[in-house]
Amino acid sequence: MVTLAEVAQHAGVSASTVSYVLSGKRSISGATRQRVEQSIRELGYHPNAGARALASSKSNIIALMIPLRTDMYVPVMMEIAIAVATTARTHGYDVLLLTGEEGPDAVRRVTGSGLADAMILMDVQLDDERLPLLRGTDQPSVLIGLPADTTGLTCVDLDFKATGALCVEHLAMLGHRDIAVIGEAPAVYERHTGFAERTLDGLRLRSQELGMRLLHRPCEGGYDAMAVTLARVLDERPGTTGFVVQNESAVEPLLALLRQQGRAVPEDVSVVAVCPDQVAVQASVRLTSVSIPAQEMGRHAVEQLVAKLDGRGSDEVVLIAPELTIRASTGPAPSTTHH
């Protein structure tokens, strides 16, 4: 293991000079710098992370808490995690992966031990028990997701309320009047995960404004659950011509079931999904969808965090504007003219 001192000796300078070459915190003459850099290369020197952390009280690590549950939006979570990791690296940070398992204790542990300089929390509940801890520490943090009370917190999320509105508007424009919303699993609503309820708010509000009828049904993923849900929906509202689906694992089952019942998409029924683009294009009917910008969310979160760590940046809520991509699953409502 090569140390700073060895590099210094090899280059014929003092240890502090090497340190300043590395950090750039004091000016160094070109000649010295080159000699030091040369020695670093020749010896294959890597600064020791622990020593650095101890001396500077900065670990250059960002903690990322991901949910333990893998019951929803797994690809999205993964994409965010990867975006966080790669973006963090471009700013010189590494990422520590924490699962929800430890709960709030993880926050205490990481904050207390100086393991990480900052945290990113995913899967935030409306009334998350980790929030008081975050407010009580001076360690910067960013939430991906929106809790009920955002005072003193920095949050990044898709604007799900606008997302809901956007879906409704699109269907309204096509002449649909009776809309069914296939939501996340009931557990997600019981857990009071913000995004599901905010989407619903957006859907309800805008559909009311536009004079549309909306029926919301939570739905576990999978074929069987979707079959039951669909049957109930069509029983209660036979005139339903538009669907908004916010559950990745209900999308394909819904399409299969509609096909099976002789309802053509988009001729008889229109389907709008809220899902990653990849899911939308891989479906058996290319789906009109509002994409979940996982990468962008991860990137934004890191950039907010780095800004805070650099003393710039402040507490603010960044809501990413939703974008609707029209594909092959939506079209004019049938018999619009009969009204």
Next chain:
Amino acid sequence: MVTLAEVAQHAGVSASTVSYVLSGKRSISGATRQRVEQSIRELGYHPNAGARALASSKSNIIALMIPLRTDMYVPVMMEIAIAVATTARTHGYDVLLLTGEEGPDAVRRVTGSGLADAMILMDVQLDDERLPLLRGTDQPSVLIGLPADTTGLTCVDLDFKATGALCVEHLAMLGHRDIAVIGEAPAVYERHTGFAERTLDGLRLRSQELGMRLLHRPCEGGYDAMAVTLARVLDERPGTTGFVVQNESAVEPLLALLRQQGRAVPEDVSVVAVCPDQVAVQASVRLTSVSIPAQEMGRHAVEQLVAKLDGRGSDEVVLIAPELTIRASTGPAPSTTHH
């Protein structure tokens, strides 16, 4: 920030005593231990990670390198990552998330800086460029996946060769003779990712032994790609009655296409999938499948690694035996009696 020294003072003992209470490396009287523990609790002390790492040259961190690509098996990767993180915690380790982006440099960086005590690599290519580095360092590591040459390495993986064999045997037992294999995307084979080729080996070998005809076709995920692939397969081998699918995102499209062509599953055609159980049960036909034991792989990997770190354990290849779960997508071959 509370320090060891403050705890020591509060408890009326020396710093080293507190350290020994924490580590248990020397015996401490019950009275002293309790007094120290009391002080720790009262002051809310958390050992500083950097100082610890510096003094002990152990960071208690395991690095996990996940692939940057999110083109395949995302849920599996995620599940493994989560299993790794939670298992690591039970052994007192945290997990550092590295993406493939940095490539071999990440190995150098982490090894050189002492950031992590050990590494777990996922998505190992047959001839992975990170392997020489691993062999050249004394830092313990475990691969999830199997490279071509495993000397000096510890690997954990599903026994994909046995998996292939198992799929074929099941179909053979049901009387199928013409089998088509819907494989991973062509890129996966070009990349020489071990598991895809090993599965194929198992399939080929066993089908030959059992006198079956096998047709293998790589396939991008998604509906359109699957449609093209299926058409080709049925054109070339109209008598195909059994499918083995090793591509999550081809499963549902295949089922939909077969249904659409009036081929009933499992009456006319049997389908065996190699995929996580969750995918198998959520499909429109509950799939007979060999499950990918993501959790178990993650857990195993960590346990191997911890064994190495503790001086126990050695280089060995752990292949997890595949398990076939029979569900609703396989049945006797049609017109078996006509032969």
Next chain:
DNA sequence: AATCGGAGTCGAAGCGCTTCGACAACCTAT
């Protein structure tokens, strides 16, 4: 010519912890 200030470098003092050797106090076997 005397003074000032910036650029470039060094030495030394920690950062908070682990760990080794030393040592006192006690217990056991002779």
Next chain:
DNA sequence: ATAGGTTGTCGAAGCGCTTCGACTCCGATT
């Protein structure tokens, strides 16, 4: 009673780095 071994505790020496103050040049300012 004495040598020998345990057990429990302490002091001190680092671990490899950052950072602060101090110092030396040297060109620029009056």
